[in-house]
Amino acid sequence: MSQKNYIDVNETPELKKLLPLSIQHLFAMFGSTVLVPILTGLDPATALFTSGIGTLLFLLITKGKIPNYLGSSFAFIGPIIAVTASHGVGTALLGCFLSGLVYIIVAAIVQKAGVKWIDKVLPPVVIASVIVVIGLSLAGVAVDMATKVTVDGQSQMSLTSIEISLVTTIVTIFAAVLLRGFLGLIPILIGIIVGYVYTLLRHPDLIDLQKIADAPWVVSIPEMFTTHFKFGEVAAAMGNPSAWIAALVIAPVAFVTLAEHLGHLLVTSKVMDRDLMKDPGLHRSLLGDGIATSLAAFIGGPPATTYGENIGVLAITRVFSKMVIGLAAVLAILFAFIGKISTLLMSIPTPVLGGVSIILFGIIAAQGLRMYVDNKIDFSNKRNMVLAAAILVTGIGGYKISFAGTGVAFLSDLTIDNIAFATFLGIILHVVLPGKESAMGDVQSEKE
Numbered sequence: 001m002s003q004k005n006y007i008d009v010n011e012t013p014e015l016k017k018l019l020p021l022s023i024q025h026l027f028a029m030f031g032s033t034v035l036v037p038i039l040t041g042l043d044p045a046t047a048l049f050t051s052g053i054g055t056l057l058f059l060l061i062t063k064g065k066i067p068n069y070l071g072s073s074f075a076f077i078g079p080i081i082a083v084t085a086s087h088g089v090g091t092a093l094l095g096c097f098l099s100g101l102v103y104i105i106v107a108a109i110v111q112k113a114g115v116k117w118i119d120k121v122l123p124p125v126v127i128a129s130v131i132v133v134i135g136l137s138l139a140g141v142a143v144d145m146a147t148k149v150t151v152d153g154q155s156q157m158s159l160t161s162i163e164i165s166l167v168t169t170i171v172t173i174f175a176a177v178l179l180r181g182f183l184g185l186i187p188i189l190i191g192i193i194v195g196y197v198y199t200l201l202r203h204p205d206l207i208d209l210q211k212i213a214d215a216p217w218v219v220s221i222p223e224m225f226t227t228h229f230k231f232g233e234v235a236a237a238m239g240n241p242s243a244w245i246a247a248l249v250i251a252p253v254a255f256v257t258l259a260e261h262l263g264h265l266l267v268t269s270k271v272m273d274r275d276l277m278k279d280p281g282l283h284r285s286l287l288g289d290g291i292a293t294s295l296a297a298f299i300g301g302p303p304a305t306t307y308g309e310n311i312g313v314l315a316i317t318r319v320f321s322k323m324v325i326g327l328a329a330v331l332a333i334l335f336a337f338i339g340k341i342s343t344l345l346m347s348i349p350t351p352v353l354g355g356v357s358i359i360l361f362g363i364i365a366a367q368g369l370r371m372y373v374d375n376k377i378d379f380s381n382k383r384n385m386v387l388a389a390a391i392l393v394t395g396i397g398g399y400k401i402s403f404a405g406t407g408v409a410f411l412s413d414l415t416i417d418n419i420a421f422a423t424f425l426g427i428i429l430h431v432v433l434p435g436k437e438s439a440m441g442d443v444q445s446e447k448e
Helices: 015-040 044-061 074-087 089-113 116-121 124-136 139-147 159-178 181-185 187-202 209-214 221-228 231-238 241-247 253-272 277-299 308-317 322-337 339-346 350-374 382-397 418-432 436-440 442-447
Strands: 070-072 148-151 154-157 304-306
Touching: 015 044, 015 070, 015 074, 015 181, 015 187, 015 308, 015 322, 015 339, 015 350, 044 070, 044 221, 044 277, 044 304, 044 322, 044 339, 074 089, 074 241, 074 253, 089 231, 089 241, 089 253, 089 277, 116 418, 124 253, 124 350, 124 382, 124 418, 124 436, 139 148, 139 159, 139 350, 148 159, 154 159, 159 181, 159 187, 159 350, 181 187, 187 308, 187 350, 209 339, 221 322, 231 241, 231 277, 253 277, 253 304, 253 308, 253 350, 253 418, 277 304, 304 308, 308 350, 322 339, 382 418, 382 436
Parallel strands: none
Antiparallel strands: 070 304, 148 154
16 A cells, blocks of 8 residues: 555644645735735735635635635736726726625536536547646746846846745755655745845845834734725725726636636645545635635725636645645735735845745646646647647747727726637637547556
């Protein structure tokens, strides 16, 4: 009998291991989660708070069987900026609230229709290719973080960034491969800590310690409600009929992020070696994401989405404990109220985050490649080769469709991103091309 090499969802590591494992997930999501509100003019502390609340709700709705962390969604950045500029932040958040309702409606449809249709439109060759795209389409982001700096609004190569990111990446790799026991479960945390300390020693000017010292220890609850949360502005938009019309510009973005959600659930299923589409079910994961998105928008945070970075942590550590994710969510909520800690986390140099992201995104892509092998996809078959080629190149290459300038008002701020486009393209090609059985690999033969 093979020895179990993972910690399952219902298992709880002892406290001395639980806390570092949770902090590792917190570090993995932190950079992206606070970047979205910074770019859109929303509040980073609110984003931390809503990501924690949203993750806890997601775990509850999915019965603790899908250990995903929910952070700020990048897909809404453009629409939020556009609608905020023309109609105000309340209207933009109302649009995000409606996006969450779209998720909830789709979840109800999936619950009624079941998931058998997924086998027909998403065979292994398509799923594996989309998983590779999810990982490698982010490769450029990771490398830019690891190698470049922004000077006067222009991104340029930096030897200092390369030096810091290489140290971080190499330490993370050695920690993941060589360390045993508990230390082998926290390579991302080790990489970030070593990268941070290395930066302090070699390039202290990149970390503003004075800003950390000046940050308040505690942000009071009244201050969060009056300064950070946006209840009033969202409520005002809800009472304005014209705001509802403008908000509908953002709602269709949900159909784009639905494809990303599906891809992340497929990756998580592969990492955990179980069918999460059926148990607890796609309808539950969609419902959890939708409620988290609507609640985040109502409070004043950006829409929520499952995070590839944290799925990468799951793949490396093989720790699927819902308690680990749950504690990370609780820490995010607490850190929203503790000024010094949130400032400390925001001080992590971008090259350090880029260094660990190289590993995290690469692990996701490797899971897709493994799926090709596990399902014995035959690439001597021309149909499989062409199908995978179309998905990989459009997805990794960044093929996007923007409806700006089309003259259609409700579509003017809608962009179908590369992951969604590659997924839709793969589904359409599989449906219309003959010889569907070849795309199933050994799955079809097992059913027969």
